[in-house]
Amino acid sequence: xxxxxxxxxxxxxxxxxxxxxxxxxxxxxxxxxxxxxxxxxxxxxxxxxxxxxxxxxxxxxxxxxxxxxxxxxxxxxxxxxxxxxxxxxxxxxxxxxxxxxxxxxxxxxxxxxxxxxxxxxxxxxxxxxxxxxxxxxxxxxxxxxxxxxxxxxxxxxxxxxxxxxxxxxxxxxxxxxxxxxxxxxxxxxxxxxxxxxxxxxxxxxxxxxxxxxxxxxxxxxxxxxxxxxxxxxxxxxxxxxxxxxxxxxxxxxxxxxxxxxxxxxxxxxxxxxxxxxxxxxxxxxxxxxxxxxxxxxxxxxxxxxxxxxxxxxxxxxxxxxxxxxxxxxxxxxxxxxxxxxxxxxxxxxxxxxxxxxxxxxxxxxxxxxxxxxxxxxxxxxxxxxxxxxxxxxxxxxxxxxxxxxxxxxxxxxxxxxxxxxxxxxxxxxxxxxxxxxxxxxxxxxxxxxxxxxxxxxxxxxxxxxxxxxxxxxxxxxxxxxxxxxxxxxxxxxxxxxxxxx
Numbered sequence: 001x002x003x004x005x006x007x008x009x010x011x012x013x014x015x016x017x018x019x020x021x022x023x024x025x026x027x028x029x030x031x032x033x034x035x036x037x038x039x040x041x042x043x044x045x046x047x048x049x050x051x052x053x054x055x056x057x058x059x060x061x062x063x064x065x066x067x068x069x070x071x072x073x074x075x076x077x078x079x080x081x082x083x084x085x086x087x088x089x090x091x092x093x094x095x096x097x098x099x100x101x102x103x104x105x106x107x108x109x110x111x112x113x114x115x116x117x118x119x120x121x122x123x124x125x126x127x128x129x130x131x132x133x134x135x136x137x138x139x140x141x142x143x144x145x146x147x148x149x150x151x152x153x154x155x156x157x158x159x160x161x162x163x164x165x166x167x168x169x170x171x172x173x174x175x176x177x178x179x180x181x182x183x184x185x186x187x188x189x190x191x192x193x194x195x196x197x198x199x200x201x202x203x204x205x206x207x208x209x210x211x212x213x214x215x216x217x218x219x220x221x222x223x224x225x226x227x228x229x230x231x232x233x234x235x236x237x238x239x240x241x242x243x244x245x246x247x248x249x250x251x252x253x254x255x256x257x258x259x260x261x262x263x264x265x266x267x268x269x270x271x272x273x274x275x276x277x278x279x280x281x282x283x284x285x286x287x288x289x290x291x292x293x294x295x296x297x298x299x300x301x302x303x304x305x306x307x308x309x310x311x312x313x314x315x316x317x318x319x320x321x322x323x324x325x326x327x328x329x330x331x332x333x334x335x336x337x338x339x340x341x342x343x344x345x346x347x348x349x350x351x352x353x354x355x356x357x358x359x360x361x362x363x364x365x366x367x368x369x370x371x372x373x374x375x376x377x378x379x380x381x382x383x384x385x386x387x388x389x390x391x392x393x394x395x396x397x398x399x400x401x402x403x404x405x406x407x408x409x410x411x412x413x414x415x416x417x418x419x420x421x422x423x424x425x426x427x428x429x430x431x432x433x434x435x436x437x438x439x440x441x442x443x444x445x446x447x448x449x450x451x452x453x454x455x456x457x458x459x460x461x462x463x464x465x466x467x468x469x470x471x472x473x474x475x476x477x478x479x480x481x482x483x484x485x486x487x488x489x490x491x492x493x494x495x496x497x498x499x500x501x
Contacts, residue, residue, distance in 0.1 A: 031053070055133045068110065078388070202225070240393065415491045416433055
């Protein structure tokens with residue numbers, strides 16, 4: 001446990017309970033989401049006395065409002081559609097999705113938004129928890145104010161890690177903020193399915209929630225100012241768009257929302273840039289994220305209040321001069337640094353940061369050489385991501401466009417996944433595409449994209465190939481089992497051509 005002292009504070013009105021508690025630690029972590037938990041765990045395993053600060057639920061966005069509830073909402077519909085694509089099960093299905101049961105399973109997956117299990121894990125890991133809003137009030141010092149007004153001052157001997165995550169962006173559209181639309185939080189925690197839902201955005205959250213709510217039977221309108229999934233290979237967004245149409249989603253592409261207002265019956269009226277007027281029961285805004293760094297004291301150290309944090313590869317926060325802030329005690333881990341807004345990448349960063357903090361505290365050298373023990377090298381061009389639409393989109397590394405922009409001499413190889421024997425088994429009339437982007441100078445894979453049913457489980461093999469820079473001629477010896485969808489690797493290599501050696 002940490003060293004603790006109590007010092008007298010001002011009046012009860014000023015301090016809530018009339019006392020301020022001061023505690024000393026080695027490491028303070030701000031934010032108890034998946035990222036913060038991992039920073040704290042790695043630091044604690046490195047021998048650091050560690051405390052974590054959280055103003056909401058321990059477990060954070062992913063556990064309660066993002067990854068876990070959203071994928072749970074999507075899973076039942078995906079399985080039902082998959083069963084309908086296979087002879088034998090297709091004939092056996094006589095009913096539709098039981099939406100109430102899906103929502104109940106989602107509630108169970110989030111532990112009904114109760115974090116006692118996560119708190120128990122922290123206790124087992126030897127990590128202290130202080131609930132409340134944390135502000136960095138001095139170098140290596142965080143002052144936490146609890147809901148009841150109690151103030152706790154935490155002092156760190158070595159480091160403070162900011163892992164406060166991100167929140168939904170509300171674009172500057174007349175009437176939008178006043179209308180109080182859904183964010184991703186409300187969409188994933190809803191206790192009823194609206195009859196109609198408008199979604200603003202064309203990215204991962206927008207397409208996944210369109211898939212989920214269309215599967216629940218809602219009338220869904222998806223509004224995007226360009227195509228879908230713009231960060232992926234173009235064919236990914238095109239295939240997802242066709243699938244959403246088949247699910248009954250009305251797509252308003254190359255379209256923007258000009259004005260939003262509430263209707264008399266507490267619904268929404270949207271005026272679009274093509275002069276279309278939509279009226280729906282609910283409205284979800286999924287146009288991006290902003291860092292949750294406002295009001296936590298960063299401006300005192302020359303950093304932008306509410307801004308993204310620039311970090312080095314060991315996740316130390318950098319100032320305007322490109323050097324670690326104030327000697328390097330401040331770390332920015334996860335969404336706050338805007339490197340890769342994905343839970344798994346945040347956890348990857350957290351392991352590197354926690355280990356780096358412990359190593360520096362013990363006087364060990366921390367090298368920033370790529371692929372070392374204390375750096376998050378994969379953030380740069382080896383980031384895997386699965387979008388759980390129907391079909392799934394699984395990608396890692398560089399798209400063809402990004403590879404060309406980065407100056408690589410590339411060759412692109414595409415193959416229809418539906419021609420692979422394993423795909424015949426998975427579904428009747430399987431549709432999908434795989435793309436391999438090859439660095440022609442080094443003969444290694446730079447990027448892979450799979451679009452199709454159940455392709456998410458293919459992705460790690462591609463990630464290993466890219467991170468390991470496995471030569472194409474060696475990949476020929478990685479034999480895919482038959483009949484599985486993984487055989488698409490062999491077909492891509494055949495289309496590329498076998499090296500002459």
